[in-house]
Amino acid sequence: MEGSLNVIGYGISVIGAGIGVGIVFGMGMQAIARQPEARGPLQTNIYIGFALIEALALLGFVLAFAIQ
Amino acid sequence: MSADTLNLAAEGGGGLFTPGGPGFEAPSVGIFFPSPWADYNLPYTGGFNKYVVLLLVATALVALFLWWTARRQSVVPGRSQGIGELTFLFVRDQISRPMMGVKGDKYMPLLLSLFLFVFAMNVMGLIPFLQLPVTSNLSYPAGLAAIVYITFIVVGIRAQGGVAKYFKGAVVPSGAPWWILPILVPIEIISNFLIRPATHAIRVFATMFAGHLLLATFAAAGWYMFNPAAGPLFGTISVLFSGASLLAFIVFTAFELVIMFLQAFVFTLLAALYIGQAQEAH
Numbered sequence: 001m002e003g004s005l006n007v008i009g010y011g012i013s014v015i016g017a018g019i020g021v022g023i024v025f026g027m028g029m030q031a032i033a034r035q036p037e038a039r040g041p042l043q044t045n046i047y048i049g050f051a052l053i054e055a056l057a058l059l060g061f062v063l064a065f066a067i068q
Numbered sequence: 069m070s071a072d073t074l075n076l077a078a079e080g081g082g083g084l085f086t087p088g089g090p091g092f093e094a095p096s097v098g099i100f101f102p103s104p105w106a107d108y109n110l111p112y113t114g115g116f117n118k119y120v121v122l123l124l125v126a127t128a129l130v131a132l133f134l135w136w137t138a139r140r141q142s143v144v145p146g147r148s149q150g151i152g153e154l155t156f157l158f159v160r161d162q163i164s165r166p167m168m169g170v171k172g173d174k175y176m177p178l179l180l181s182l183f184l185f186v187f188a189m190n191v192m193g194l195i196p197f198l199q200l201p202v203t204s205n206l207s208y209p210a211g212l213a214a215i216v217y218i219t220f221i222v223v224g225i226r227a228q229g230g231v232a233k234y235f236k237g238a239v240v241p242s243g244a245p246w247w248i249l250p251i252l253v254p255i256e257i258i259s260n261f262l263i264r265p266a267t268h269a270i271r272v273f274a275t276m277f278a279g280h281l282l283l284a285t286f287a288a289a290g291w292y293m294f295n296p297a298a299g300p301l302f303g304t305i306s307v308l309f310s311g312a313s314l315l316a317f318i319v320f321t322a323f324e325l326v327i328m329f330l331q332a333f334v335f336t337l338l339a340a341l342y343i344g345q346a347q348e349a350h
Contacts, residue, residue, distance in 0.1 A: 040161075040162075040166065041166055044162065044163075044166040044167070044337065047330075047333065047334055047337060048337060048338070048341060050334075051271060051334040051337070051338060054271065054275075055267040055270070055271055058267075058270055058271055058274035058275065058278075059267070059270065059274075061274050061277075061278060062270055062273075062274050062277075065097060
């Protein structure tokens with residue numbers, strides 16, 4: 001078998017970020033459903049949370065290429 | 069697909085079902101390092117390459133857009149001014165106001181140009197034959213993140229009235245018991261002044277990098293699998309496979325456009341968040 005362990009490491013690092021992004025958007029949808037008039041600020045906060053969590057997955061992606 | 073992708077795909081074109089044919093070569097990281105057409109002969113520079121051309125195109129697009137929408141200003145907006153106002157109001161009401169309130173309106177020039185510039189640089193990845201998002205090279209988002217980094221530190225120092233006051237407010241959380249400070253302060257320093265600008269730049273870079281690599285893989289795979297000369301049965305199968313790859317390429321290109329917009333939005337949103345945090349007293 002050929003390949004790089006880095007890819008497996010990236011896959012593992014993405015698990016956490018995937019769960020996190022799922023929670024952020026799921027909870028966000030729930031919050032909007034409960035209080036549709038608060039949609040604007042909720043959406044902004046959802047995207048901030050999404051961006052902060054996504055950084056973890058992207059760091060894993062970059063490091064998979066950077067560390068040989 | 070980009071010229072590099074074309075070259076890369078041409079090498080392995082029609083390899084599927086060819087006995088002893090070339091194996092599939094997935095696009096490598098090399099497509100993000102185009103060879104320069106002219107060298108500056110300066111240390112730490114990549115020379116005049118495709119990225120610089122696309123950067124100039126993106127800059128010209130943004131400048132033209134702003135000139136076109138702002139050249140004839142009137143109380144009753146015309147068509148071009150309407151588009152400009154729509155963009156401005158989007159950035160103000162979705163990014164600046166929620167993060168900084170009315171106080172943030174004086175940073176609108178920075179935020180609007182950041183948003184348009186990052187979006188234009190991302191969209192360079194969709195222009196036929198040139199396809200390469202400028203932000204898929206870390207230097208460009210890193211430069212923009214450095215501008216935001218310097219801006220929020222200067223804004224913080226001005227708003228808090230003094231260098232010591234600002235840095236104390238930024239790294240010492242108020243209300244924390246004294247015995248936890250030796251752990252908390254280093255964490256705050258690392259997260260606020262080292263990780264924050266790094267992730268700000270890497271976020272847009274890595275997304276564009278991954279997205280372009282994905283599109284290049286679909287393009288290369290579609291070309292690799294296109295082999296109608298392999299006989300009636302295998303030829304049909306290979307053309308069907310190739311068509312599926314082309315369909316995926318088109319669908320993911322549309323998906324990429326959404327991601328490009330989202331990343332430009334998030335980049336500007338975080339810039340506004342950082343400036344807003346520096347502005348308010350701790």
